[in-house]
Amino acid sequence: MTIVDKQLETQLTLEQVRLALSELFGAERRMRAREQQQSRNLTNSQLRALGVLGKVEEVTAGELAKSADLNPASVTAMLDHLESKGIVERKRGTSDRRVCMVSLTAAGRAIVEERRATWHALWEEQLGSFSVDELDAALRVMRTMVEVIDLL
Numbered sequence: 001m002t003i004v005d006k007q008l009e010t011q012l013t014l015e016q017v018r019l020a021l022s023e024l025f026g027a028e029r030r031m032r033a034r035e036q037q038q039s040r041n042l043t044n045s046q047l048r049a050l051g052v053l054g055k056v057e058e059v060t061a062g063e064l065a066k067s068a069d070l071n072p073a074s075v076t077a078m079l080d081h082l083e084s085k086g087i088v089e090r091k092r093g094t095s096d097r098r099v100c101m102v103s104l105t106a107a108g109r110a111i112v113e114e115r116r117a118t119w120h121a122l123w124e125e126q127l128g129s130f131s132v133d134e135l136d137a138a139l140r141v142m143r144t145m146v147e148v149i150d151l152l
Contacts, residue, residue, distance in 0.1 A: 021145060045070055046078060047115060050104065053088065054112035058103035061090075087111060 001009075028044075035043045042050070048068040053059065061079060065072040079102060082088040087108035093099030104112065127135065 017141070017145075042111070042115075045074075046082060049075070049078060050082075050087070050108060050112050051116075053102065053104045054109065054116070058101045060093075061100045061102055064102055082108070 032044060035041060045068070049064055049070060052064055052067045059067070061075055062072060064070075064079075065075040068075075070078070079088060079090060083090060086105055088102055089105055090100050090102050093101055130138075
């Protein structure tokens, strides 16, 4: 294979990666649309926040927004909703009463554990046949794609 052939093959493969990324974004939009139609389920944003809370005992609302990559203004409304459902609880900080500390309730922790188990099973079922080397390559590509998107 000549250098020109390799360059062309690389360009064609990069185009396929770009198209696959577009398909991935489309799949995420469809998932979000399904969330809106199924009001009984938690939204992706709520699940991201709960996932962060599932890894810590408690966190400030601001830290939660940052860790879950959410808008701080929308986190307050989200926490109001989750608190009304008994999934999270908020309390004032002991050293600074202006700080709002957020933690999962027992029901919230059960939801996080159930969703995590469901996701892990789905990931294992769909991706478990790939080798560690293939998954490592996919990881490197995805992280590079994040860097590229952040540059735009």
